[in-house]
Every structure is written in C-alpha cells, then in structure tokens.
Amino acid sequence: MNLASLSASYLRARPLNTALSLLLLALGVGTIVLLLLVVGQIEERMYRDARGIDLVVGAKGSPMQLILSGIYHADAPTGNIPLAEAQSLAKHRLIRRAIPLALGDGWKGYRVVGAGHEYPAHYGAKPAAGRLWEKPMEAVLGAEVAARTGAGVGARFAGSHGVTGQGEEHGAVPYEVVGVLGRTGSVLDRLVLTSIESVWQVHEQEHGPEDEEDKKAMREDREVTVLLLQYASPLAAAMLPRQINSKTELQAASPAYETARLFRIVGVGVEALRAFALILILAAGLSVFIALYNALQERRYDLAVMRTLGASPARLFGMLLAEGLLLALAGTALGLVLGHAFVSGLGAWLEAQQQYPVTGLEFRIEELWLALSAVGVGVVAAVVPAWRAYRTDVSRTLAEA
Amino acid sequence: MSGLKLAAVRHRYGTQTVLSVERFEVAVGEHWLVLGASGSGKTTLLHVIAGLLRPSEGEVEVAGQALAALSGAALDRWRGRTVGIALQAQHLIAHLSVRDNLRIAQYLAHASQDDARIAETLDALGVGDKAARKPFELSHGERQRVTIARAVVNRPRLLLADEPTANLDDDATARAVDLLTEQAKVHGATLVVATHDARVKAKFAHTLRLGPP
Numbered sequence: 001m002n003l004a005s006l007s008a009s010y011l012r013a014r015p016l017n018t019a020l021s022l023l024l025l026a027l028g029v030g031t032i033v034l035l036l037l038v039v040g041q042i043e044e045r046m047y048r049d050a051r052g053i054d055l056v057v058g059a060k061g062s063p064m065q066l067i068l069s070g071i072y073h074a075d076a077p078t079g080n081i082p083l084a085e086a087q088s089l090a091k092h093r094l095i096r097r098a099i100p101l102a103l104g105d106g107w108k109g110y111r112v113v114g115a116g117h118e119y120p121a122h123y124g125a126k127p128a129a130g131r132l133w134e135k136p137m138e139a140v141l142g143a144e145v146a147a148r149t150g151a152g153v154g155a156r157f158a159g160s161h162g163v164t165g166q167g168e169e170h171g172a173v174p175y176e177v178v179g180v181l182g183r184t185g186s187v188l189d190r191l192v193l194t195s196i197e198s199v200w201q202v203h204e205q206e207h208g209p210e211d212e213e214d215k216k217a218m219r220e221d222r223e224v225t226v227l228l229l230q231y232a233s234p235l236a237a238a239m240l241p242r243q244i245n246s247k248t249e250l251q252a253a254s255p256a257y258e259t260a261r262l263f264r265i266v267g268v269g270v271e272a273l274r275a276f277a278l279i280l281i282l283a284a285g286l287s288v289f290i291a292l293y294n295a296l297q298e299r300r301y302d303l304a305v306m307r308t309l310g311a312s313p314a315r316l317f318g319m320l321l322a323e324g325l326l327l328a329l330a331g332t333a334l335g336l337v338l339g340h341a342f343v344s345g346l347g348a349w350l351e352a353q354q355q356y357p358v359t360g361l362e363f364r365i366e367e368l369w370l371a372l373s374a375v376g377v378g379v380v381a382a383v384v385p386a387w388r389a390y391r392t393d394v395s396r397t398l399a400e401a
Numbered sequence: 402m403s404g405l406k407l408a409a410v411r412h413r414y415g416t417q418t419v420l421s422v423e424r425f426e427v428a429v430g431e432h433w434l435v436l437g438a439s440g441s442g443k444t445t446l447l448h449v450i451a452g453l454l455r456p457s458e459g460e461v462e463v464a465g466q467a468l469a470a471l472s473g474a475a476l477d478r479w480r481g482r483t484v485g486i487a488l489q490a491q492h493l494i495a496h497l498s499v500r501d502n503l504r505i506a507q508y509l510a511h512a513s514q515d516d517a518r519i520a521e522t523l524d525a526l527g528v529g530d531k532a533a534r535k536p537f538e539l540s541h542g543e544r545q546r547v548t549i550a551r552a553v554v555n556r557p558r559l560l561l562a563d564e565p566t567a568n569l570d571d572d573a574t575a576r577a578v579d580l581l582t583e584q585a586k587v588h589g590a591t592l593v594v595a596t597h598d599a600r601v602k603a604k605f606a607h608t609l610r611l612g613p614p
Contacts (some may be wrong), residue, residue: 001504001514013496302494308453309551310481310510312474395454398488399444 003315007322010295017291022331024287028280029335029374030342031273036366037343039270041358043263046072049187050255052122054237057081057089057244058226063253064262069103070226071255072187073111074356077103080223081250089244094236095229102199103225105159109354110145112159112175112192114199114224122228123186129153130179136197139175143183144190144357153177159192159202173202190354196224285377288327292320292385303389304397313390320386321379328378332371403462404429404591405450405559410459412445420445420456425609427591429464429558432582434602435595437611443595444489446611447561450593451484452476464558464591481510485552485590487581489564491544493536499523499547500532503554510555522550525587526580545577553584560590566598578604 011018049071056070059079068075083100090098099122102114113119117132120140130153133140141151151157155177175194183189200222231237237254244252296303303316344360351357405427412420420442427433437443448454449461452468461468464483471479493502503519506512523529526546528539536544545565552560562581566574578594578601585592594605602608 001501001508006505006508009496009501301492305488305492305494306505306509307477308451308480308484308486308488309506310477312477314474315477315509395445395448398448398453 003319003322004326007319007326010299010319010323011326014291014295017287017295018327021284021287021291021327022334024280024284025328025331025374025378026334026338028277028282028284029332029370030338031277031280032370033336033339033367034342034346035270035274035277036364036370037339037360037362038346038358040364040366041362042356045185045187045356046259048185050259052230053228053255054231055229055240055252055254056226057086057229057250057252060249060251063251064258066226066251066253067255067258070101070228070253072356073103073113073191077225078251080225081227083222083224085248085250086224086227089227089248089250090229092240094232094240096232097230099228100196100224101226101228102196102223104199105161105202107157107159107175107192108145108149110142110149110190110192112139112194112199114194114196116196119228120181120188120193123184123188125181125184125186125188127179128182130177132179133193133195133198134178136195136201137173137175138178138198139192139194140179140181141177142181142189142191142193145192146180148351148354151177152180281374281377284331284374285381288324288378289381289384292323292382293388296320296385296388299389300392300397303392304394307392307394308398313392316392317386317390320389321382324378324380324382324386325375328375331378332374335374336367336371403427404431404464405593406460406462407450408460410449410456410461412442412449412454413457420449420611422446422459422609422611427593427607429591430585430589431607432585432592432605433594433607433609434605435593435609435611436597436599436602437595438597438613441597441611441613443597443611444563447486447563447593447595450559451486451561452480478511482512482555483558485555485557485560487548487552487560487562487565489567491541491548493544493547493551495536498533498535499528499539502536502547503551506551506554512555519554522554523547526550526584542573542576546580549580549584553588553590556588557590558588560585560588560592562592562594564596564598565594566596566601571600574598574600575604 053071056066058066058070058077059081061078065075066078069077086100099115099119101119103111105112120132127140128143146152156174158174175198181188241252241254244250306316340360343358347358347360403426405425407422407425410420410422411418435443435446445454449456450463452471466479468476494505497505500519503522504514507514520529520532523532526549528543528546528550531539531543539547560581565577565581569577581592581594582604
C-alpha cells in the first residue's frame with residue numbers, strides 16, 4: 001500500500017468516470033500527436049525535396065501544379081516546354097545551375113523521369129547497386145521503387161503513359177534496369193530515373209513519323225517538361241520570375257512561395273484540428289476536475305477516517321493530486337500510443353498508395369512538451385479537489401456520520 | 402507516567418461550550434468508560450484526546466506527551482503510531498478489501514507493511530477468513546470486528562472507542578465490549594470507551610460521567 005496504489009484503487013472504484021477522463025485526454029493527445037507527426041514529416045520532406053531549387057520553369061498553368069509535378073512528382077505536369085528555349089534560359093547569367101527533366105511515363109505507379117546525372121547528384125544519391133544510366137533506355141530505380149516492386153539490376157520493364165499504370169504501355173521500347181539508388185529520404189526514392197533521350201525515344205519510336213524528314217523535324221522540336229533552377233545571385237529572385245512570366249511563353253514558380261501557400265491553405269484545416277484537440281484536452285481536465293470534486297462528497301468520511309489513522313492534511317492533498325496525476329499520465333501515455341499507432345497505420349496506407357510516406361516510429365521533442373502540458377492539465381484539475389481534501393474538518397465530519 | 406491526563410479542558414464552538422472536563426487522569430493500561438447523554442461532549446472528548454481537535458483551553462497529555470507541544474504533522478504522526486480509534490459508524494473504506502483496510506492503517510501510521518501482523522490481528526478477532534472480502538460482504542458484527550482490528554493493528558498505546566454498542570442487542574453489546582477490553586489487555590493499551598449505553602457500565606472499573614457542559 002502506498003499513495004499511488006491508494007489513488008489507483010480510488011480510480012478503479014469509479015471505472016466510468018475514469019474511462020471518460022482517460023478517453024478525452026487520450027483523444028486530445030492522440031490527435032495532436034497525429035498532427036505533429038504527419039504535418040512535421042511532410043513539411044520536412046517537402047522542404048528537403050525543394051532544397052537548392054530556387055525556381056521551377058515549365059509550361060504555363062497553375063504555379064502550384066508546376067511545383068507539385070516538377071519537384072514532388074505528386075501531380076500531372078502543366079505541359080512541356082521547347083528544349084531550345086530551356087537550353088537558352090539555362091545559359092542566363094543569373095542562373096548557376098539548371099536541371100532539365102522530361103516527365104510523362106510511369107511504371108507500376110512510379111514516375112519515370114528523364115534527367116541528367118546532375119539530378120541524382122543534387123540530392124546526393126549514389127547507386128547502391130549497379131551504376132547510373134549511360135545510354136538511352138537504361139533506367140535506375142529509386143530505393144523505394146526497387147523495394148516495393150522487387151525489381152533489381154538486369155530487370156526489364158515497359159513504361160506506360162502517365163503514372164496511374166492504366167495508360168498505354170510502351171511495350172516496343174522496354175527499359176533495362178542498370179542500377180538501384182541508395183535511400184536518400186527524398187523524392188528520388190519513389191522515382192525511376194533515366195536519360196532525357198530515353199523519354200524522347202519512347203515517344204518518337206511509338207508515335208513518331210516514318211519519314212526521315214519528319215523525324216528530323218521532330219528532333220528539332222524536342223521538349224522537356226520542367227527546368228529546375230538555382231540562382232547565381234540574390235538579384236535573380238527579384239528579376240527572373242517576372243522576366244520569364246511576362247516575356248516568354250514559359251511559367252516560373254517559386255517552390256518557397258508555393259509550398260508556403262500550400263501550407264497556408266492546408267494550415268487552416270490543421271489549425272482547426274489542433275484547436276479541436278486542445279479543446280479535448282481541456283475537456284479532459286474538466287472531466288478530471290468534476291470526477292474528483294464530485295467524488296469528494298462521497299469520500300468525506302473516508303478522508304476523515306484516514307486522518308484518524310494518522311494521515312496528515314498534506315497526505316490527503318497528495319493523494320487527490322496523485323489521482324489527477326495518474327489519470328493524466330495514463331491518458332497521455334494512451335494518447336501517445338494511439339497517435340503513433342494511427343500514424344503507423346496511415347503510413348502503411350500511404351505507402352500502399354505510393355504517396356508521401358509517414359512513419360509512426362518517429363518521436364518529436366514537441367511530444368515531450370505536449371505530454372508535460374497534458375499532465376499539467378490533469379494536475380491543475382486536481383488542485384481544487386485536493387485543497388478541499390486538505391481542508392477536511394475531521395472532527396465535524398466524524399461527528400456528522 | 403499516566404496513560405492519559407486532561408486538566409481544565411474546555412472546547413467551544415463560537416460561544417457555545419461543548420466540552421468541559423476539569424480533571425481526567427487515567428493510569429497506563431486502565432479501562433475507562435465515559436458515560437453521558439447525547440450532546441454531553443463524549444465524541445468531542447475522544448477527538449480532543451486523539452489530537453483530532455485542539456481544545457479551546459486546557460492541557461492534554463497522552464503517555465507523557467503533551468499534545469499542545471506537537472505541530473500539525475507531528476501530531477498526525479503521533480496519532481498514527483499511538484492511538485487506535487474504533488469509530489461509531491464502523492466506517493471501512495468500501496472499495497478496499499478487509500486486508501487493505503488494515504494495510505492502509507499501517508501505511509498511514511508510517512508503520513512497516515506487515516501482512517503477518519494483519520493476519521494475526523484478524524485471526525485474533527475471528528475474521529481471519531474474511532481478509533479478501535469487501536466491507537459490504539460482511540455482517541454488522543464482522544464489520545465491527547474489522548473496525549476494532551484496524552484500530553489495534555498498529556499496537557496502539559491508547560485505544561478509543563466511540564459508541565461501540567450503538568444499535569446492538571444485549572448479547573452483541575456484551576461481545577463488542579469484551580472484544581475491546583480483551584484487545585486492550587493483549588496490547589497493554591489504555592482503553593477509553595465513550596457511550597450513552599449504561600448496559601456496559603458493569604464491565605468497567607472506572608467511569609467518567611459527562612453532564613451538560
């Protein structure tokens with residue numbers, strides 16, 4: 001017998017009240033954990049994927065769509081842009097580096113991206129097996145693509161139009177896997193990389209003209225989908241986007257601005273959910289308060305008897321406070337477990353959908369503050385009942401019995 | 402050294418005096434009956450002796466310890482170690498087993514947790530087989546025995562009982578008083594029983610009568 005077991009015995013004696021307080025607190029904490037993990041991980045991945053890319057240039061359309069398709073490969077491209085125009089822009093004095101990408105095909109739901117070796121180098125990716133592509137129709141798989149498809153070096157596959165896997169298959173021009181990239185934790189893990197020439201070749205061989213003259217004309221009209229740019233000087237940020245958007249048929253979009261805009265849009269929902277979770281935690285505190293306060297009336301005589309047995313008022317105060325603390329600790333622990341379990345489930349589902357993955361196995365420092373706050377709410381809710389227990393007039397209570 | 406000494410003790414609620422005892426001295430191990438009608442201050446006297454109530458005036462000394470000299474926390478610790486109280490309403494903590502009702506007495510008195518002592522005490526009072534039961538599963542007589550067991554489990558030097566025979570028939574009254582006196586003898590404790598029940602007078606050699614204060 002000790003203070004904790006005595007407090008726990010009182011909690012067990014009121015299973016419904018205890019369960020309600022636990023549930024409210026666990027739901028509040030769990031919801032905030034869910035938001036912390038999901039929003040935090042997605043934000044980090046999005047910032048990581050966009051690191052070092054100051055501007056994305058592509059066909060005119062929605063700037064956010066351009067960013068989502070050009071950097072995160074999470075949307076359809078806005079269209080293609082002429083290769084010649086992209087090459088000309090890449091030579092601009094305000095641009096340090098330009099990475100052209102050709103999008104279009106997919107394989108088993110993963111985007112096939114035509115690029116130069118500078119694209120994996122930008123993310124610090126190196127082959128974990130095999131090598132990078134050297135000639136057309138050689139492909140390198142991102143780590144997650146290889147893991148989920150089971151394909152490795154030497155495998156051959158045919159891409160299909162679009163990324164849904166339901167588009168027309170280019171069976172006549174198969175790719176050969178020559179390498180698998182090591183895991184980078186970036187968007188590359190979910191891509192199939194090849195040369196830009198491969199993307200052109202697939203479409204020219206399948207849909208191109210038979211006539212040599214027409215073929216030559218088609219080669220001259222080759223296109224890429226986006227150009228990922230890195231500025232050479234801060235001046236570029238002020239000049240280039242306006243210049244491109246107003247004086248060319250191209251569209252320039254800033255990843256920093258568009259992702260911030262995306263988070264602002266999504267953020268309204270996230271903040272509403274966060275506010276709801278906070279209300280749940282406060283309601284849990286109120287529930288703890290009401291449960292302990294109401295129980296005091298029926299426990300008045302118990303408390304008086306404890307005083308006759310040698311309990312000091314401070315000990316009774318501690319016992320009631322311990323009940324609030326135990327409830328808060330159990331509710332918080334349950335909430336943390338629920339939040340992580342839900343994110344794990346969500347992560348598994350997103351992975352099956354080949355979407356941005358999240359993991360429930362990550363712990364964030366904010367969770368520590370959340371846990372301390374939730375425990376604090378439970379303890380504060382117990383202070384008034386504990387004070388009433390402290391002030392029990394033992395002689396009068398016994399005389400009234 | 403006396404087991405209990407009260408001198409010029411009075412207690413008032415506002416202007417109303419509810420207890421007035423000029424002198425009450427009890428030798429160690431003596432058994433006393435405090436007789437008085439309702440409102441004569443019997444319960445208040447027991448609360449003053451147990452240190453649950455500080456008297457408005459006068460001195461209280463238990464086993465050589467002046468209670469006025471003890472601070473609140475020290476008085477609580479002293480009570481847990483020194484005094485066993487069998488309450489009128491036989492109040493046991495409802496959701497705890499009989500054994501845990503005695504364990505809590507050891508815990509709150511800062512005594513070591515001693516299940517053997519608990520078993521021995523319950524056996525001595527004839528309720529050893531009820532240790533795992535909850536209070537609501539016991540008869541009135543069994544609850545009374547458990548209440549006395551809880552009062553004596555820490556081997557108190559002073560055993561107080563408040564109306565232990567209330568609502569009992571003659572046989573049950575005799576058994577209750579016998580249990581208390583027997584347990585006080587076993588532990589060498591000073592016993593003070595407060596009651597308005599004159600049927601028990603014959604069982605005590607010493608009686609203090611409280612009249613209207």
